[in-house]
Amino acid sequence: MVKKQLTLIVFTLLAITSIAQVKISGTVYDEYLEPFYGAKITEGSNFTLSDTSGEFTINLVSNLPSTITVSAFGYRTEVVEITSPDQEINVILKENFLLDQVVISASRVPERIIESPVTVERLGLSEIRRNTSNSFYDGLTNLKGINSNETSYGFKSINTRGFADFSNSRFVQLVDGMDTAAPALNFSAGNLSGVSDLDIQSVEILPGASSALYGANAYNGIMILNTKNPFDFTGISTIFKAGATQQEAGGLNAFYDLSLRMAYRFSDAFAAKVNVSYFDAEEWHATDFRNREVDTNELIEGNIESTVNYDGVNTYGDELFYDLSLNNQSLPPTHQIPVGTLLRRTGYTERELIDTYRSNNLKFSGSLHYRPFKDDRLEVQFTSRLAMGDNTFQGTSRYLQRNYYIGQSKLEVKGKNFYVRGYYTRNDAGNSYDLTRSGVMLNEAYSPFRTWVEDFFTTRYGQGLSIQEARAYADRNRLQPGTEAFNTTLNTIKTTLITEGGSAIYDRSAYTHADGNYNFKSLLNDWADVQIGGSYRKYSPDSQGTIFNDANEPIRVEEYGIYSQIQKKFLDDRLKLTGSVRYDKSQNFDGNFSPRFAVNYALGESKTHILRASYQTGFRNPTIQEQYLLINTGTKTNVGSTKDNLRRIFYDYGNGFEVSGDDIINNSLLTRSVYDANFGQSNVKSDYKEIQPEVVQTIEAGYRGLIRLNNNNNLDLDINGFVSRHTDFVFAQDVVVPMLGEIYPNGNQALSDADAAQAQSQGALVVNNVVVLSPNANYSFSQGFVQEFFLTTNANSIVHSYGIGVGLHTKLFKNYDFGLNYNYMDFTFDDEDYGSFEPNFNTPKHTVKAQFGNENLFKNFGFNVSARWQDEFRWVSPFVRGTVDARTVIDAQVNYRIPSFKSKLKIGGTNLFGKEYFVAPGTGQIGQLYYISWTINN
Structure with a gap:
């Protein structure tokens, strides 16, 4: 009897299970009716992904009728009702309106970009696909109000709202929450230690002061790079890219760029991914031989043949100078030298001081992801990233970075309402050296400066020779580039530390960072978003006296911050108020409060016209270098x-x-x-x-809305303006x-x-x-x-900056994508520093950018064109000051999708039809770049 009852129970349970677990299948397409790979199909707590043919199969855990949701990043979510196990399911995912895309950077909570309390620029998967530049990171410069300063092929520095050179410590860059700033320099090395094109999911940029939520150094803005989670993006993807750069000084040079991403979801609880990328390219040759004025560092006319005090921008060793008029007492009245006649010795060009202009970069990242509840309610991540290679950098001098290394390791626990993370960042300068000091020490090696001056003076005025003849006599024992003596001496100098008379830089610095955040919204029954958070960082610089004053005593700097934010909606969710305040303390400075207040109001029946206004503050702690x-x-x-x-x-x-x-x-x-x-x-x-610390206070106002043009088309319009007050500029x-x-x-x-x-x-x-x-x-x-x-x-001077930006995006002729934006920025200040202070605004007043393309001009074929124009502007940096000419840059690409091979071919070029241009005085002039890439399974 018992056996019969157990048998009946078992069969009943099996029957119930078979009823509940209905297996359904379907296909997902994009709006061009191409198979959509990687779409997420969800039913309850169960989900699956569409394969390369767009097909999927899922076991329903609920009784029929039920519903499934089909979603993908950058696309509108579709909900499908399932009434029969034999139902034919074909889902078309359409690209999201830009305003429907979700951002988290503005408030540390997910919100539609249209509802952001402050200006946000975003680059998602669809924009990355349309990118005309050599990489997604290069393509950021096409966004409204975003500037990219390129000091070399691999080093690009992103900035917003001015006041930055290549050493941009006023702008914070985060990759999955980790600050990518180098420990010793306190600014990010662009994307040299960042994310590959295969692993990037989205980029969010907040222009302007952001310290209320992100603390120190979020002064000009913050950029958040989000990578793909291996639970959502699985499989093996590759990019093979090759091409050539064209420059008058450097000629035609090949480059190649390879990337590999491997991600696997072992189960609903465990997933992992690995990324490897490598590029090898010729640097843009630096051949700026204009002369620098001794006191102001301004560019002036002159060359070594005609100018006694010639100091070429890209020549080194000619920095020391001597006032020849100091010797007037030894000269007759007819030979008196005008006061202030400065003499500099003969320098070496950059090409003579470097082994090669080749640049390379290897990036590796790996991460383990664990979900104990088999869903995204709780996830534990362990991530490790490293980068190494050779590069050129321009700061207070020009530096050759050889065999550098940057590494990061992170452990993070996050849920729907919180995260806690800690990470450790370390770097090694490798065999890097200073070109200016190399030139100076080479000259000192064959003749001390005083001896050289005496040779020049005695010959020039004792025998009546010309400047050129006197210089030739003083240079008679000069080490000649290419000779064994020159190479041996240079190698000794660049491998000897600065503190020991050479030009080598020692840097094995590190910092430890921890931060966390909790949102009390669920505990408050969704009454409001109320967050608290904090961070801690400890710097451990180590330069052995070559950069910092740490030759005899180590340096340790600690800082921490705590913040809180409340955000609540009123009036049928039309009015949203956001208030934040943060307190930060560094051991070398007094504590600093950073408040922020913002208000949004939605107009229109569909609430798609948003007015916003905000008051924000930001501050920047001086870098470790500026401090020590x-x-x-x-x-x-x-x-x-x-x-x-x-x-x-x-x-x-x-x-x-x-x-x-x-x-x-x-x-x-x-x-x-x-x-x-x-x-x-x-x-x-x-x-x-x-x-x-530097302090900025900003008032910003703006509008963002969706304007319906006709039944098939809409216009996304974004307008913003700001005024800022800056004090205590370093x-x-x-x-x-x-x-x-x-x-x-x-x-x-x-x-x-x-x-x-x-x-x-x-x-x-x-x-x-x-x-x-x-x-x-x-x-x-x-x-x-x-x-x-x-x-x-x-500085004692107070600086005011202001600007306005207008951007629009729409579809033309039904499926042609078109975007246009204009940005204006400028600044004023009253000099309170005896004429010694000039802000490094380094930003054009007027910038216009446009983009036009079609991802499906005809079957599997697409194209895109982008153009940028900016007017001339003044560049100010410790290395050199001067005018950067206006320029127009046109980039373009055509692409062809091969669905049967799950791949995409792209052919493109940058700075097409344009002349070479300086990003800043002293950098290599940017010429043309042509590339062809083959992306598989991405």
Whole structure:
């Protein structure tokens, strides 16, 4: 009897299971009726993916009738009702309107881009497919308000809203939540350690101040790169890319770029992926031989044949100079040399100082993903990334990066309402070296500077030779490029540390970071999004004195931040208010509050017209280099001005002659007020103090909406404008410190005539009965017992920037994609720094970008064209200053899909029909690039 009952129960359960687990099949297509690979088909907690033929099979866990959802990133989700197991299921996924795409960067919660409280630019999978550039990262420059500065083939620096050069520490770049900034430099090396084209899912960029949610250095904006999760994107994908670069200086040179992605979902609980990519290419040759003016670093006319003080932008070793008029006392009146006639020695070109212009980069990333509940309610991720290779970089000098290494490891636990992550970043400069110091030390190797000057002066004016003949005599023993002596000496210099008289850079720095966030919305019954979060970071720089002042004492810097945000909707979800506040503290600076408030209001019956306004704040902690810099360039010493760094500085010259870090701040004169007759004031005491964080306050307003043009077409329109106020901009001021005596601030109470006369008789410098220099200080300056410093500090000037952007996107002639945007940005400031401060805005006032294409012009064939125009602008950096000409750049690609091979062929080119252009003075001129790529199974 019992056996019969058990048998009945078992058969009943099997029958129930067979009823519940109905197996259905179907096919997913794109809007061109091509099979859609990788679409996600979901029913309840169960899901599957469509294969390369667009087909899928899924076992339903619910009784019929039931529903399935079919979704894919960048496409509208379709819901299909299932009433019969034999039902024919054909689903067409249509591309999302841009405004329907979801972003998380603006509020740290998923929201439609149209509902973002601040301006957001996004590059999704569909935009990446249409990209005309050599990579998705290169294509970011086509977005509204986004600028890309290219210092070499592989190094591109993304920025928004100005105030950046290649060392862009005012803009934060995150890959899956990890900051990609190099530990020693505190800025990202572009995509050299980033994401391959195969693994990128989307890019979100927030222009403007974002410190309220993202903390220090989210000053100009933040870029979030999201990669593909192996639970959603499985299989093996590859890209084979090859082509050539064309440049007048470098000629025609081949390049190749290979990428491989492997992802596998072992079960509903475990998945993993691996990415490998490698490129090898010729750098853009740097041949900017314009002359730099000695005091301002401005570009001026002249060459070594006609100019005594020639200092070419891309020549090195000609940086030291000597005022020939100092020798006038030895010359007859007829041969007197004009005051300020500067002599520089002969330098070496960049091509003579490098082994090869080839650049290469190897990137690897791997990650393990575990879902204990077999869905996305909780996921544990372990990720490791590394990059290595050779490259060229332009900062305060030009640097050859050889065998560099950057590595990151991350452990993250995240759920629907929270995440906690920690990661460790480390780098190794490898065999990198400074080209400027290489040139200087090469010249010193065959003839010390003073000896060389004497040879030139004696020959030129003792025998009446021309400048060229005198230079030739002084250079008679010069090491000639290509000779064994030259190669041996250069190799010794570039492998010897800067601290030991060479040009090699040692950098094995690291930092540890942890951050987390929790959203209380579910606990509050969806009353509002209420978040709290925080972060902690510890820097451990290690340069052995070649970059930082850490030769005798290690540097450790800790910082942390906490924040909270509330976001709530009112008035039938038409009104959305967002309020945020963050507190950050670094051990070298006072704490800093960053508030943000934003309001959105939706107009129209369908709520597709959104007005927004916001007040935002941002700040930037000075980089570790700006805090702890201590490098002697030969003519002056560059020094960072944190109190901890100044404490470490003490120069003892003997017999009571000494200079301390405190003297640099409290006992110095502005250098130009001592030596520049055109300065306007004499012996002005420096009032600059220890460095502090930069701060920006921004008011922004905008509109984003969907305007219906006809039954088949819509126009996505985005308009935004902003005004910002910047204080405490970091810059370098030239100061000079006496080795003896005191400097008094101008404006001390005036002495009586008798007391002033007595002070002057004792050797003090007295101006209008006010003592400026003590007797010992006056003696120091008169005898040249002084030390000059380039002090990294904060400007007194307040800067205002402002801008407006307009972008539109629509379909023309039904299926032709068209986008157009215009951006205007500018700045003003009142000089409060004696003419020594100029913001590095480095951004054109006017920029116009357009894009036109069709992904299915005819069966399996598509094309896309993009064009960019910008007007001329002024470039300001520690390396050089000058004008960058206006330019027009046209990129284009055609592509052909081969469904039977699951692949796509693309042929394209960049800067087509255009002339070569400088991104900035000193970089290689950008010519043309042509490529052909074959993508399989992506």
